[in-house]
Amino acid sequence: MSLQHGQHGQHGQHGQHGQGADASGRTIDDGLMAAALMRTRDAIVGTETIPPLAGKDGTLDAGGRLRRMEAEFRRAVLLSELLEDLAFEIEDYPEKRATAQAVTLLRRKGGKGVKHTPLARIVRPEVDDLGHAAPLVAAYAELRADRLAEILVQREYLIPFFASILPITLSRAPAVVEMLETGLALVTPVVMRIKIALGCPRPTQFSNLVQPMIAEPGHPTLPSGHATQMFTLATMLSQLVEPGSAMASDSQLYRLACRVAINRTVAGLHFPADSAAGAVLGIQLGRYLMARGSEGSTVGSAVFDGTRFRDGDRPRDFHYGILDLMLRGEDPSTGFGDDAAALRPAPLWQSLCARATGEWETRWS
Template identity: 65%
Template sequence: MPLQHGQHGQHGQAANAAVQTSDEALLAAALMRSRDAISGTEIVKPDPFQAGELDLAARLPRLARDYRNAVMLSELLEDLVFVSEDDAPPGKTARAMALSRRTTGDPVPLARIVRPGLADFSQAAPLVAAYAELRADRLTEILAQQRHLIPFLSSILPLDPVRNPALAEMLEVGLDLVTPVVMRVKLALGCPRPNQFSDRIQPLIPEPAHPALPSGHATQIFMLATMLSLLANPDAQVKPDDQLYRLACRIAVNRTVAGVHFPADSASGAVLGIQLGRYAMARGLRGTVGSAEFDGSLFGNQAEPRDFHAEILNQMMNGDDPSTRFNDDRTAARPAPLWQALCHRARQEWQNRWS
């Protein structure tokens, strides 16, 4: 039955595509006939013209949404520098990936992720298996969060895309930024998935076709939570008991419940996401940003596997966890004029949300 349903779905898509093609052909033929009727063979006389007066930021909203997002994404990516740190002697995977940002001088550190050892992952596999007991309870969340994250934020804050279009677009660009960044880190570190350590894990959802650490979902949701916090208050700190960060922790843990991520994947994703959120908002609101480091080889409890949840995040943010360090080395970020224009519109929308 599932195969038949899939075939029926393909047939439906093909039928819709055929109807759309037919409609486009009909419209093209009608436009051609209409033009021939009202223009005929008259010689075209161009209208008067003048040079454009809008600057780049003012012209940006005239692009289609996807193209605007691509422009701002390229602007945010242009300041990021990746340096892979190999093992000694060099191995097939990197020991660490350092992410820096360009300034008016030499690049300065933004985030550094050190991979755990294989023994650390192996030790954590039973913990991932134990989380399977929560799958029935978390099933709907896990499935929905495969494709949707922003609606979960909208259940906490009034993020109505009709009333806050610039804010919605800002968050979408943030989501888009995570993918190229996190994939560079994943590829360099090459960390395994839980079911590679045991055939009893049996993930609830298809295993993503890329390395595990850092978790992309954790990076995304922590970046979005940080962006929203800084939009409301440029001096906001990460508060694990805040609703946004409680949600971020739950979404990250859900990936472990599903059997596709270790707790260390979520912890490293949280650090990277927080730093990317700070970086993006510093460039959009003319702010400052410091550096952070997550060392997966130190993310453990000696003989016991290490978990990740809001209390662990609290320890990481307060400097009480040996794996994580947020440094007091904040410096100004280079402004990104096009991204900055969007962030300012988003801030105005948020400040006027009561109107």
């Protein structure tokens, strides 16, 4: 999974390689700018004693102050607020193994005190289940030439694929883009924490005939990071477009998420079970993010059991038909609970989500 989410372009990176930017975004050498500013001050200030102005208390609330910060620091603040309510519970096998049997992502409850409740529980498949799916991964290789461009671009860029469905380009909806980019940034520490605990092997570890078409990431396979990212974004956008709506597996947003997830299997990097686990985790993260972005929202729990993601003795594939069964509670591997409960307010994140909602509501202008 690439950490370079990249989305609409390399905006905001003028400060690299010794170059700064003026108010219009034009670049200039930092050393030359510093020398010019020093000489200008010497000329117009001289040796005068500076009389300080009378100060005043600030009038902007925290959300207003956040908006004035540079993008990278806004991202750090928002991630801190969102991550402080998440925790992990690691479950070992009854007979101790090197890996965990399951990981539960917990989220803090609303109200006083520090109490957590499950958001998503991911149960590790058995190694034999993954091994039996290796031939299925290898069979997907015949699609590589057809999907080459998608697979290469999706290593770095994800949001532009959603922007081809909805009017959320950076120029029209900067707050929506920032909201999505923050969601992507949240996925990385969460999914990596689960990956390292479960320690599931990659398809290449079962056969030297898989031969991925791009470099294989150096971390465990389940859940798929790309699947988690895409289903997080799809869920966030679904809730932005229609707050409180039910998850629709055949929507263009979820079809896109499935397509990108499957592309990682085509590339030889992931099992279908990795995508299924990422779908459940991503949907839950998307629900969590959007619930914390509005007052009075609730979110329930979900579980994905990798030991039950199969068709009898045969490995199961993943596509939006399977996703539909998972979302409707008709797949034995997956369950979405009816235990929705309130979350703590996240005022800084809410300020960004409110701006994003305003951009969406004025999209016809």
